[in-house]
Amino acid sequence: MISEEDVNKRIAEMGAQISEDYAGKEIHLIAILKGSVFFACELAKRITIPVTIDFMSVSSYGNSRESSGIVKIAKDLDEPILDKEVLVVEDIIDSGKTLNHLKPMLESRNPASLHLCTLLSKPDRREVEVPVRYIGFEVPDEFVVGYGLDYAQKYRNLPYIGVAEEE
Ligand SMILES: O=P(O)(O)OC[C@H]1O[C@H](OP(=O)(O)OP(=O)(O)O)[C@H](O)[C@@H]1O
Ligand code: HPA
Numbered sequence: 357m358i359s360e361e362d363v364n365k366r367i368a369e370m371g372a373q374i375s376e377d378y379a380g381k382e383i384h385l386i387a388i389l390k391g392s393v394f395f396a397c398e399l400a401k402r403i404t405i406p407v408t409i410d411f412m413s414v415s416s417y418g419n420s421r422e423s424s425g426i427v428k429i430a431k432d433l434d435e436p437i438l439d440k441e442v443l444v445v446e447d448i449i450d451s452g453k454t455l456n457h458l459k460p461m462l463e464s465r466n467p468a469s470l471h472l473c474t475l476l477s478k479p480d481r482r483e484v485e486v487p488v489r490y491i492g493f494e495v496p497d498e499f500v501v502g503y504g505l506d507y508a509q510k511y512r513n514l515p516y517i518g519v520a521e522e523e
């Protein structure tokens with residue numbers, strides 16, 4: 357669906373935009389495991405202001421193509437986010453349930469600011485609205501894999517975005 361070249365080009369643009377928007381500040385990236393790790397690493401490399409990074413593990417899809425609706429926190433952040441400029445990094449926003457659950461939880465820890473950044477967004481599937489500051493690509497309603505996105509834990513390592521065909 358999206359070639360390796362196009363993904364990497366877009367991530368470089370996003371990194372430049374974020375560096376400009378947060379000029380003079382430090383940015384604290386929160387990557388949501390596991391899907392966003394590939395994107396978060398590429399993005400961090402393209403940000404030219406000081407960057408720190410932390411990880412949180414939540415999962416609602418398990419091995420299926422549909423969100424269970426239950427957002428399970430398997431690992432919390434290592435560091436407090438009080439007074440930090442926080443950017444939550446996701447690989448995809450689909451129903452919106454994951455971020456809808458996470459955003460108020462993180463905001464209650466009083467960061468200086470908190471915005472969302474996602475490589476992909478699937479607007480046709482949205483069940484709850486979440487305000488997203490940075491979106492790499494809007495994609496149609498197909499189950500996508502690659503660049504961190506899995507189907508039953510596989511295909512995360514593809515360097516491009518593809519579509520998982522129905523069996
Ligand atoms: O907008 P939503 O419908 O909530 O879907 C988006 C979330 O689902 C995926 O995670 P998943 O639960 O599959 O965990 P994973 O990152 O470990 O694959 C993806 O990485 C997002 O975190
Ligand atoms: O399209 C998708 N692909 C992989 N994981 C996902 N999690 C939510 N939507 C998707």
Ligand SMILES: [Mg+2]
Nearest residue numbers: 391417418506
């Ligand atoms: Mg997944």
